[in-house]
Amino acid sequence: MATTTPNLWQRLFDRAPSGYRPGVTLEHLRRNLGVKExxxxxxxxxxxxxxxxxEFEVRERAEAQLLMHLVLCEFRLQCRASSEGTVRLDAHHRGAIRRTGIGWKQKGGEAGLADRIRQRLEQDPILFQALMPLDFKRLRLERAEGQWTVTLEHMGGSEVVxxxxxxxxxxxxxxxxxxxxLTALIGLKKLLESL
Structure with missing residues (x-):
């Protein structure tokens, strides 16, 4: 019984939600973005x-809830890193009512890297001005095996069912x-390739 319980839970909760149509939300997003390639x-x-x-990839991610589900689009950008090591940083907007800046949470890796990224970000007015009003739900920067991976989940480009x-x-x-x-993705690539 103990060995079958994890498999049962995995089958119940790792499957796609009922009514999920793979690829439909991504097609809406493709038309919405207007990117020809x-x-x-x-x-x-x-x-x-x-x-x-x-170049960046977009992947659908279905998130089941009680009597509904969300189909979210996750933007993923990869670029080379100029130094070795691993690190993971999560970004968020600061300010309870109005956005006052970008905050970073470092989850392991090279000490002080979050502060260096924050300083470089604030020195890049184009990137900073793109990230401040950008409605992202999640923004993660990860460095591993000589490359950076940016994962950005926008609040738009999603479907509610x-x-x-x-x-x-x-x-x-x-x-x-x-x-x-698009400005934020271009700016993040330029910033990360120099770190």
Whole structure:
């Protein structure tokens, strides 16, 4: 019984939510972003390329809740690191009512790296001005095996699916948020490649 219980829990909670349509939210996002260069890698995962040489992947992630589920799109950017070592940093907006800055939580790795990134970020007005109004839910920077990985989950570009009452709604990324998102990805790549 003890060996079957974890397998039962894994089967119950690791499966896709009922009503989840893989790839549909990503297709909405592709049209919403307006990026011409898009290559579907698999259902629910695609690679986008901008004219300036920036490439990033987007992956759907379904999150089950009681009588509903969310389909979130996770932007993933990889670039080379100029130094070795591992580190993981999570960013968040500071300020309870109005945003006052970007805060960092370092979860292991090289000591003081979060402070160096914060200082460099504040010295880059374009990147800082893109991140402050950007409506991200999660922003993580990880360095391992000689490369940086940026994972950004925007509040838009997602779908809400409810079972009772039944409805399905795509939450689009506004044109302003789209520009801020792409500017932030370009700026983060430039910043991280120099660290």
């Amino acid at each position: 898009c290559q579907v890698l698999e259902v629910g995962r695609a690679r986008f390329a901008l004219a300036g040489g920036l 409810n079972r009772m009452p039944a409805f399905r709604r795509y939450i689009r990324i506004s044109p302003q948020q789209r520009d801020l998102l």
